Amino acid sequence: MEVTIEHSFCPYCDEAIELYFRIVNTILFSTHEDDLRAGMEHLKNQTLLDEYFVYGYGAHHLWVCQRRASDKSKIFEHRILIARF
Template identity: 70%
Template sequence: MNVTIEHIFCPYCEEVINLYFRIMNTILFSCNEAELRTSMERLKKETRLDEYFIFGYGAHHLWLCQRKPSDKNKVFEHRIMIARF
């Protein structure tokens, strides 16, 4: 995986910091797209990933944005990272 950090994330609590690094490790330890998708779904089930972040997939990448702490229905303007596979 080729990960590019595109924008700084907002470390507003300990849980979001820990989750950010778990996401990073999940991406870096994945060998291919299928493994990445499976690992992200597992992380989503095991943690409160959806409360702090939103992610999706393009044809050859995964993107990640952070939700705003003041309103979890809104996300910050810029995505924080992209992982190309």
């Protein structure tokens, strides 16, 4: 997997910081798309991932955006990273 950090991450709490690094590690330890999807689903089910981040898939990539600390229904304007598979 190739991870590109596209924008700065806002470390507004310890839980968000931990999840950010767990997302990056999940991407880096994945060998193909199926591993990545399973890893992200596991992370979603085992943590509060959706409270701090929004993510989705394109045809050949995963994108991740960060939710705002002041209003979790809003996300920052730019995605923080993209992983190509």
